[in-house]
Amino acid sequence: MNKDAKLPETQEGTVLFNVDPIIIRYHYEIDYLHSYAQDSPFFAALAKGKLMGSRCTGCGCVYATPRGHCMECGARTEWHQLPHEGRIHTFTTCHFGGEAFLKETPFTLVLVEFDGANTLFLSRLVGAEPDEVRIGMAVRARFRRNCQFRPTDVYFVPVAALPSPPSPLPEGEG
Amino acid sequence: MRPVYMITGGITKFAKAHPEKDFRLMVREAFDYALADLPGLTRAEIDGSVCSYFSDHFTRQLKAGAMVQDYLGLCPKPSRRIEGGGATGGLCFxxxxxxxxxxxxxxxxxxxxxxxxxVNTWKGNEFIALASDTNFDYPVGGFYAGYYAMMVQRHMHEFGTTTDQMAMVAVKNHANALHNPYAQKPARLTIDDVRAAPMVATPLTILDCCQMSDGAAVALLASEEAAQRLCSNPVRITGVGSGTDAMRMADRPHGDVILLPHESAEEYRELRYPGVHSFRAGRMAAKLAYGMAGIGNPAEELDFVELHDAYTSSEIQTCEDLGLCRYGEGGRFVASGAPFLPAIDYGLGFSGEERWSRIPVNPSGGLLACGHPVGATGLMQAVFAFWQLQGTVAKHLGDATLQIPDARRGLIHSHAGTGTYITVSILESV
Known part of the structure; x- marks a missing residue:
C-alpha cells in the first residue's frame, strides 16, 4: 500500500467554451466495418457501369432499388438491370445540407423514373443549372471511373441540351 | 380496452439552446408543472412511465431514459424508451x-x-439524415429539407400548389405563436418575408422549415377510475391510429387511395397514390383513429388540429392525409383561410373559397414556430390539445387569444422520416 500514490499529471487540456454552465468540446468518432450484405451486387454492378434494381419473382413488381424481398407480395426478388436513361420525377437543389455535404452545396437531388420500373431512384444531377431542371426531363446515368462503392458511383446528366416534355410514369400496379 | 384519459401535462419553454439544463432537468421542469397543475396527483400514484427521445447522437448518452426515471424519483417502477424518429413523441403518447x-x-x-x-446545426442535420437509408439515401446528400423539397416539387407539379400557399402556412403558424410563450420563434411575417428568406432546398426557404430545439414535455394518462378520482376536468383519448411507409422515399408505390368514410374512389380515379406527394402512413393513422373515435367527416367533427408541420409543405400534405380537404386541395385549402384562427389578423388576403369547413390547424404555432425538440414534440401537441379541450389556454399561456371557443374534440398528429411512422390521436372534452 502506498498512501502517496498519484496519478501522473499530463499536458492534455480541455477545450472550454463557457464556464457557466461549463461547456467543453467532446470529440466522438468511429470507423465501422460496414457490410452491404445482400445488397452488395448493386455496388459491384455500379463498378461495371450497370444500374441494378430488383424484380419480384412473385408479382413481377420492379423496384429501381435493391430489395431482396418484395414489399408488395413478400416473394424473393431477382436482380434486374435498369435502363441508363430515365426521366426526372422530382428534384431539388440543396443550398445547405448535413455537415458532411455542406462543402458540396449547392447540389441537385433527383428522383429518377425508368420505363419498366414501378419505383424511383434517388441520385445527384450534374450538368444542369438549378433553374434548368424540370420534372419530366430526360436524364442519363453516368458512372464514376474510380469507384467508391457508394450510391454516388452513379449520377445523372441531362440527355439533351433542352428539357423534354413530361411523360407519365410507366403503367402497372406498384 | 379500457377508456383512457389525459389528466395533466407540462412543457418547458422550447429554445434554440438550454445549456444550463440537461435532459433530466428539462423533463423535471415539465413534470413539476404537470404535478403543480393537478395537486391531487402525487408521484406515488404514478405506476410507471414511457420515455421518448429520438437520437442517442444528440444526447451523447445511451439509456438516457433510465436517467430521467431515476432523476424524477420513479425507480423502481417500470419504464421503457420509445423511439420512432420525428413521431417519437406521438408514439410515446x-x-x-x-x-x-x-x-x-x-x-x-x-x-x-x-x-x-x-452539436452545430449542420451536424444536427446530419444526425437527422441518418434517419434515412444510410446505404442508399444518406450518402447521396442526406438532408431532410431536400427530401421534403422533392416531395413538394411533385405536389406542385401534380396539383398546382404554390410557394405562396406554403408561405401562408409559415405566416399563420408564426403569428399564432405570438400568443404562445412556450414557442421558440414567434414572428409576424409576410409572404414576401418567407420567400425572400435564405433558400435551403428549392423551393423551401429557411422560414418554410422548423428549427432545432432543446425542450421537454410530459403528459399523464389515467384510467377512468383514476381520472375521476384525481382530476376535475380530464380529457378523454377516444381514438389512436398509426401507420407506416417505406423508409426510402424512392420506393413509394403508386396505387389506390386509402379512403376515409366521407370520400369515394370516384373522386380519386386520376390520382396515382401515394407517390412522393402524399403520406400513406398519415392516411392510415387517420383512418384507424377516426374509426376508433367514430368520426365520419373529420373537418366537420373536429374543432382543431395540431399537426407535424416540420415544413410548410408537409402541413399542406398532411391536411389532405387527414381528410380536412381532398388530396390535391391542400394549397387552396390554406389559401381559403380555412385553417386560420378567426381571432387573429394575419395581414393576409384569403381566396374566399368556401368549399371546406373552417378548422384551425396548429393554433399553438406548430413545429414551425414552437420548435421541434424531437422527443418532446408529439407530447407538446398533446399538452396544447389538452389545454384547448379543458378551456385552460388563458391560464397556461397567459393569453386567451389561441383558445378555440367551446373546443370539444381535437386531433394530434406526429410524423417521422419522409412519412415512415405517423401517429394520429383524438382527444375529447368530457
Missing amino acids: QAAWEAVASGRMEVCLAMGFETMSR
Whole structure:
C-alpha cells in the first residue's frame, strides 16, 4: 500500500467554451466495418457501369432499388438491370445540407423514373443549372471511373441540351 | 380496452439552446408543472412511465431514459424508451395510452425530450439524415429539407400548389405563436418575408422549415377510475391510429387511395397514390383513429388540429392525409383561410373559397414556430390539445387569444422520416 500514490499529471487540456454552465468540446468518432450484405451486387454492378434494381419473382413488381424481398407480395426478388436513361420525377437543389455535404452545396437531388420500373431512384444531377431542371426531363446515368462503392458511383446528366416534355410514369400496379 | 384519459401535462419553454439544463432537468421542469397543475396527483400514484427521445447522437448518452426515471424519483417502477424518429413523441403518447388501456397501469407518465443544441446545426442535420437509408439515401446528400423539397416539387407539379400557399402556412403558424410563450420563434411575417428568406432546398426557404430545439414535455394518462378520482376536468383519448411507409422515399408505390368514410374512389380515379406527394402512413393513422373515435367527416367533427408541420409543405400534405380537404386541395385549402384562427389578423388576403369547413390547424404555432425538440414534440401537441379541450389556454399561456371557443374534440398528429411512422390521436372534452 502506498498512501502517496498519484496519478501522473499530463499536458492534455480541455477545450472550454463557457464556464457557466461549463461547456467543453467532446470529440466522438468511429470507423465501422460496414457490410452491404445482400445488397452488395448493386455496388459491384455500379463498378461495371450497370444500374441494378430488383424484380419480384412473385408479382413481377420492379423496384429501381435493391430489395431482396418484395414489399408488395413478400416473394424473393431477382436482380434486374435498369435502363441508363430515365426521366426526372422530382428534384431539388440543396443550398445547405448535413455537415458532411455542406462543402458540396449547392447540389441537385433527383428522383429518377425508368420505363419498366414501378419505383424511383434517388441520385445527384450534374450538368444542369438549378433553374434548368424540370420534372419530366430526360436524364442519363453516368458512372464514376474510380469507384467508391457508394450510391454516388452513379449520377445523372441531362440527355439533351433542352428539357423534354413530361411523360407519365410507366403503367402497372406498384 | 379500457377508456383512457389525459389528466395533466407540462412543457418547458422550447429554445434554440438550454445549456444550463440537461435532459433530466428539462423533463423535471415539465413534470413539476404537470404535478403543480393537478395537486391531487402525487408521484406515488404514478405506476410507471414511457420515455421518448429520438437520437442517442444528440444526447451523447445511451439509456438516457433510465436517467430521467431515476432523476424524477420513479425507480423502481417500470419504464421503457420509445423511439420512432420525428413521431417519437406521438408514439410515446400512444404507448402510455396502451399501458392504461390494457390495464397494466392506472396512471402512466409519458415524458419526452431532445437536446439538439449540443452539436452545430449542420451536424444536427446530419444526425437527422441518418434517419434515412444510410446505404442508399444518406450518402447521396442526406438532408431532410431536400427530401421534403422533392416531395413538394411533385405536389406542385401534380396539383398546382404554390410557394405562396406554403408561405401562408409559415405566416399563420408564426403569428399564432405570438400568443404562445412556450414557442421558440414567434414572428409576424409576410409572404414576401418567407420567400425572400435564405433558400435551403428549392423551393423551401429557411422560414418554410422548423428549427432545432432543446425542450421537454410530459403528459399523464389515467384510467377512468383514476381520472375521476384525481382530476376535475380530464380529457378523454377516444381514438389512436398509426401507420407506416417505406423508409426510402424512392420506393413509394403508386396505387389506390386509402379512403376515409366521407370520400369515394370516384373522386380519386386520376390520382396515382401515394407517390412522393402524399403520406400513406398519415392516411392510415387517420383512418384507424377516426374509426376508433367514430368520426365520419373529420373537418366537420373536429374543432382543431395540431399537426407535424416540420415544413410548410408537409402541413399542406398532411391536411389532405387527414381528410380536412381532398388530396390535391391542400394549397387552396390554406389559401381559403380555412385553417386560420378567426381571432387573429394575419395581414393576409384569403381566396374566399368556401368549399371546406373552417378548422384551425396548429393554433399553438406548430413545429414551425414552437420548435421541434424531437422527443418532446408529439407530447407538446398533446399538452396544447389538452389545454384547448379543458378551456385552460388563458391560464397556461397567459393569453386567451389561441383558445378555440367551446373546443370539444381535437386531433394530434406526429410524423417521422419522409412519412415512415405517423401517429394520429383524438382527444375529447368530457
